[in-house]
Amino acid sequence: MxxxxxxxxxxxxxxxxxxxxxxxxxxxxxxxxxxxxxxxLEPGASVAGVFTQNRFCAAPVQICREHxxxxxxxxxxxxxxxxxxxxxxxxxxxxxxxxTCAALAxxxxxxxxxxxxxxxxxxxxxxxxxxxxxxxxxxxADAREDNWLRVSExxxxxxxxxxxxxxxxxxxxxxxSITGVSKGAGMIRPNMATMxxxxxTDACVSPTIMQQLALELAEASFNRxxxxxxxxxxxxxxxxASNRASxxxxxxxxxxxxxxxKAAMLGVAQQLAQAIVRDGEGATKFITVAxxxxxxTAECRLVAYAIAHSPLVKTAFFASDPNxxxxxxxVGYAGIADLDQSCIDLYLDDVHVxxxxxxxxxxxxxxxxxxxxxxxxxxxxxxGRGDAADRVWTCDLSHDYVTINADYRS
Amino acid sequence: MxxxxxxxxxxxxxxxxxxxxxxxxxxxxxxxxxxxxxxxLEPGASVAGVFTQNRFCAAPVQICREHxxxxxxxxxxxxxxxxxxxxxxxxxxxxxxxxTCAALAxxxxxxxxxxxxxxxxxxxxxxxxxxxxxxxxxxxADAREDNWLRVSExxxxxxxxxxxxxxxxxxxxxxxSITGVSKGAGMIRPNMATMxxxxxTDACVSPTIMQQLALELAEASFNRxxxxxxxxxxxxxxxxASNRASxxxxxxxxxxxxxxxKAAMLGVAQQLAQAIVRDGEGATKFITVAxxxxxxTAECRLVAYAIAHSPLVKTAFFASDPNxxxxxxxVGYAGIADLDQSCIDLYLDDVHVxxxxxxxxxxxxxxxxxxxxxxxxxxxxxxGRGDAADRVWTCDLSHDYVTINADYRS
Numbered sequence: 001m002x003x004x005x006x007x008x009x010x011x012x013x014x015x016x017x018x019x020x021x022x023x024x025x026x027x028x029x030x031x032x033x034x035x036x037x038x039x040x041l042e043p044g045a046s047v048a049g050v051f052t053q054n055r056f057c058a059a060p061v062q063i064c065r066e067h068x069x070x071x072x073x074x075x076x077x078x079x080x081x082x083x084x085x086x087x088x089x090x091x092x093x094x095x096x097x098x099x100t101c102a103a104l105a106x107x108x109x110x111x112x113x114x115x116x117x118x119x120x121x122x123x124x125x126x127x128x129x130x131x132x133x134x135x136x137x138x139x140x141a142d143a144r145e146d147n148w149l150r151v152s153e154x155x156x157x158x159x160x161x162x163x164x165x166x167x168x169x170x171x172x173x174x175x176x177s178i179t180g181v182s183k184g185a186g187m188i189r190p191n192m193a194t195m196x197x198x199x200x201t202d203a204c205v206s207p208t209i210m211q212q213l214a215l216e217l218a219e220a221s222f223n224r225x226x227x228x229x230x231x232x233x234x235x236x237x238x239x240x241a242s243n244r245a246s247x248x249x250x251x252x253x254x255x256x257x258x259x260x261x262k263a264a265m266l267g268v269a270q271q272l273a274q275a276i277v278r279d280g281e282g283a284t285k286f287i288t289v290a291x292x293x294x295x296x297t298a299e300c301r302l303v304a305y306a307i308a309h310s311p312l313v314k315t316a317f318f319a320s321d322p323n324x325x326x327x328x329x330x331v332g333y334a335g336i337a338d339l340d341q342s343c344i345d346l347y348l349d350d351v352h353v354x355x356x357x358x359x360x361x362x363x364x365x366x367x368x369x370x371x372x373x374x375x376x377x378x379x380x381x382x383x384g385r386g387d388a389a390d391r392v393w394t395c396d397l398s399h400d401y402v403t404i405n406a407d408y409r410s
Numbered sequence: 411m412x413x414x415x416x417x418x419x420x421x422x423x424x425x426x427x428x429x430x431x432x433x434x435x436x437x438x439x440x441x442x443x444x445x446x447x448x449x450x451l452e453p454g455a456s457v458a459g460v461f462t463q464n465r466f467c468a469a470p471v472q473i474c475r476e477h478x479x480x481x482x483x484x485x486x487x488x489x490x491x492x493x494x495x496x497x498x499x500x501x502x503x504x505x506x507x508x509x510t511c512a513a514l515a516x517x518x519x520x521x522x523x524x525x526x527x528x529x530x531x532x533x534x535x536x537x538x539x540x541x542x543x544x545x546x547x548x549x550x551a552d553a554r555e556d557n558w559l560r561v562s563e564x565x566x567x568x569x570x571x572x573x574x575x576x577x578x579x580x581x582x583x584x585x586x587s588i589t590g591v592s593k594g595a596g597m598i599r600p601n602m603a604t605m606x607x608x609x610x611t612d613a614c615v616s617p618t619i620m621q622q623l624a625l626e627l628a629e630a631s632f633n634r635x636x637x638x639x640x641x642x643x644x645x646x647x648x649x650x651a652s653n654r655a656s657x658x659x660x661x662x663x664x665x666x667x668x669x670x671x672k673a674a675m676l677g678v679a680q681q682l683a684q685a686i687v688r689d690g691e692g693a694t695k696f697i698t699v700a701x702x703x704x705x706x707t708a709e710c711r712l713v714a715y716a717i718a719h720s721p722l723v724k725t726a727f728f729a730s731d732p733n734x735x736x737x738x739x740x741v742g743y744a745g746i747a748d749l750d751q752s753c754i755d756l757y758l759d760d761v762h763v764x765x766x767x768x769x770x771x772x773x774x775x776x777x778x779x780x781x782x783x784x785x786x787x788x789x790x791x792x793x794g795r796g797d798a799a800d801r802v803w804t805c806d807l808s809h810d811y812v813t814i815n816a817d818y819r820s
Contacts, residue, residue: 055749056742056767088738090752090768123735124769187722187739228721230736231743311638311721311807312597312815319816325533326640328498329597332466333641339465342500357466358500359534397721402809405722406729 004278004286004375004395008152008164014177015145016200018042018242022143023154026135028128029083029121034154036132038104038139039078039198045242047075048210049116050218052190052235058087059094059127060117061234063101071113073207078238079104080118080196081132082157082183087233088124096129103133107140120157120183120196120234152181155196158404159185163275167264171257172247176203178265182272186281186405188227189309190218190235190273197222197237197272203261205241206251213253213262214239221269225393227280228401229309239265277393282400285317286376290391293383299336300390303381306334314397317377322368324353331381343384349377414688414696414785414805418562418574424587425555426610428452428652432553433564436545438538439493439531444564446542448514448549449488449608455652457485458620459526460628462600462645468497469504469537470527471644473511481523483617488648489514490528490606491542492567492593497643498534506539513543517550530567530593530606530644562591565606568814569595573685577674581667582657586613588675592682596691596815598637599719600628600645600683607632607647607682613671615651616661623663623672624649631679635803637690638811639719649675687803692810695727698788698803705796709746713791714802716744724807727787732778734763741791753794759787 019041026036041047049068051061068075079100086093101115119127142150152162166179184195205213218237243249250258278286289307294300307313310330316323327346332339346354351367354360371377429451436446451457459478461471478485489510496503511525529537552560562572576589594605615623628647653659660668688696699717704710717723720740726733737756742749756764761777764770781787 054739054742055746056738056751056754085735088735088751088764088768090766092768122733123739124764125735126769187736189743230720230722230739233735233739233742310640311811312640315812315815318812321816323532325495325498325535325643326597328466329464329533329640329643332464332643333599336465341466341498344466354498354534356500358498358502359536397812399809399812401721402725402728402807402812405725406731 003284005161005275007161008149010149012166013148013164014166014168014179016177016179016242017145017202017244018045019200019240020143020145021147021151022139022141023150024135024138024142026081026131028081028131034150035082036135036139037080037151037154038143040143041076041240042242045240046073046205046207046210048214048239050214050237052232054231054233056088056233058085058119058234059089059097060086060119061236062094063097064116064236067113067116074114075116076110076114077104077108078116078118080155082155083121084119084125084127085121085123085234086119086127089126093127096127099129100132104136107136116238118196118236123233148179148181155181155183157183158281159183159279161279163272163279165268165271167268169260169264171203171245171261174245174247176201176245178268180268180272182276184276185279186227187230187232188225188276188280189229189231190222190225195232195235199265199268200240200242201265202242202244204243204245204247204249206249209251209253210239210241216253216262217266217269220266221273224391225273225277226305226308227277227395274393277395280395281404282398283395284398285396287317287394287396288378288391289394290378290380290389291383292380292389293386294388295386297388297390300388301392302336303331303334303383304390304392306330307379308392308394311397317372317396318398320372322365322372324348324368327379328354345382345384347380413694415571415685417571418559420559422576423558423574424576424578424589426587426589426652427555427612427654428455429610429650430553430555431557431561432549432551433560434545434548434552436491436541438491438541444560445492446545446549447490447561447564448553450553451486451650452652455650456483456615456617456620458624458649460624460647462642464641464643466498466643468495468529468644469499469507470496470529471646472504473507474526474646477523477526484524485526486520486524487514487518488526488528490565492565493531494529494535494537495531495533495644496529496537499536503537506537509539510542514546517546526648528606528646533643558589558591565591565593567593568691569593569689571689573682573689575678575681577678579670579674581613581655581671584655584657586611586655588678590678590682592686594686595689596637597640597642598635598686598690599639599641600632600635605642605645605686609675609678610650610652611675612652612654614653614655614657614659616659619661619663620649620651626663626672627676627679630676631683634801635683635687636715636718637687637805684803687805690805691814692808693805694808695806696786697727697805698801700788700790700801701793702790702799703793703796704798707798707800710798710800711802712746713741713744713793714800716740717789718802718804721807727782727806728808730782732775732782734758734778737789738764755792755794757790
């Protein structure tokens, strides 16, 4: 069981008007397991997506990108399977994914392009599209608006707990709800998106700003977490506005309403993204890596990810061992060519570990030890060369990460 | 005990005329352990070095770079300690390293600039320079030409076996010897050099080509291995030609003699570099990642390192699990923006796993399983977009890597 993550709070999983969800057991990889999800949207919903930058992106990711263009505002359903990624499957994988879209479209009286397919699971194995298609009737029969908890469970693979968060706010006197779910625990270093994340709101949002909203949410949430640095072939974040609330449509993210909605949705997105790290394979520590004083945000992020990906740093956190020179080494190889080590300061929570590139005279091993034993730790690096800052969230590297990933398929 | 590495063959550790080596117990970190080495060069030796690109490079690395310039052809001794890296130690660390150089210079009647210092061990702890200086007499008293084996032992940290290789060849009718030693098992992703590597020959080499020789050796050996992707603060490779053989000096690497000498030295350098991977912390598999068909060597290397650094690929090798889609995912996120997945082929030794980006129709799980069980495996990726190729050597990621690095300081 994860020590860093709690089960979702059902009271915060708000039904979203115009969004019905159904799950079923399709036997995609294992028997007796909910592994198929359909999300049904009423006409008029605004939908946007952000997808993995992995060049070996899965067939469903390729199709999602195409369907979001060809269907435009006409997207009416999401079809999600776990157990099989349908990645590294070539032309055959594409045909199988399209077949599942056509099957669902046929049952709903829609065109194939109005369906967005999503897959997650093992790479380079044929998608059992026949089993998915055979499971559609059961999933459709299950569809209802208060089904978010069961969806959060049905999209899990190596996740130990489902991930779902919600929020409510008032826009123009109208109560608006937001609910999101995500899955993921390994192969996590989203690059423009996450493993799978779905966030829906009944707010009214102009289609023209939906894509911008999705990008900005991804950039400040899923694109700031890493477990093992492995960018998945299937990362997908989909943001849905069902436009069922009674307020005037939000047509700018810079307006007061736009900022309020974005802040509330970002809160949900960050909780979903951080939940993936908290449930990171084998994770025993939740670590925030904050880098300040850089010339650019990009170089701060470079340093933050170098620290967050270092196996030596991650095993030191697992051991609660303040072997903190490993953090300095990661700062040094992050890739800033003109970095001056004599300008670097390092803090572990409130403990000043290194000053001007060397051990702080007042630093005591027991102070570092005290912080390292905590379940949540902030590493703070001051580069001393500018005003930019950035941060990422990660976890430690434990025996269980090796165990889980050595045994995943068996 | 490592399953992939054997103890050095003393018959291949040739004494190098003009190079005497001595070791001693200085108690730098642990008692009763040879942890101090001096290498004494007769006047006239040609010396070149290649050092870490880590911006947090250790004090001794900074000093080596300076002394190689200021002493020129006058370098007369190497002073090597294990147990303490003297990195992340600021101005105080520099002063302590210079103090050890001055102490050895005083005993040898040399200038401080004629000494090259090297350190390896824990980062961000003060160098016990007093203990090093107190141990110098014992190390000097021990100095002799047939002492390579004891040096290879004295420079070990988390290494489980010493690493030493040698070769002999004829140049201009003169028998020439080459002997090298290296250390390293973790924090290994040398970037222009290795943890510590020392290669000496009695061949006569013009000082003008020594630096080029060192760079070319590093580039094709230590710069092609990785254990955990962590570039050390202390990586140093030093190449020494004592110029004691009787042949005419080699003054070009393009000449027949230059090519023969470089090939023989490269053989030693690659064995030393590969030995670090074979002794990689927790390693149970030695993996060659060969990438062919790229537009440039650089992009082939990018893909090879993405595969070699992926924790998911490395744990799959540890488990002997042919979960080979993970390799395709790493190819996809390696960073080639215009990569076309439908052009990619993947082989595991002789087994054709994927063709045109998808699973090969004839690929059978048991064939992949057979190769994965081997102790030495070649992953071969064909990018299908050009004629360039490159390769790196790496190992798997096992429970013991976590154990070793969680416990390293205790």
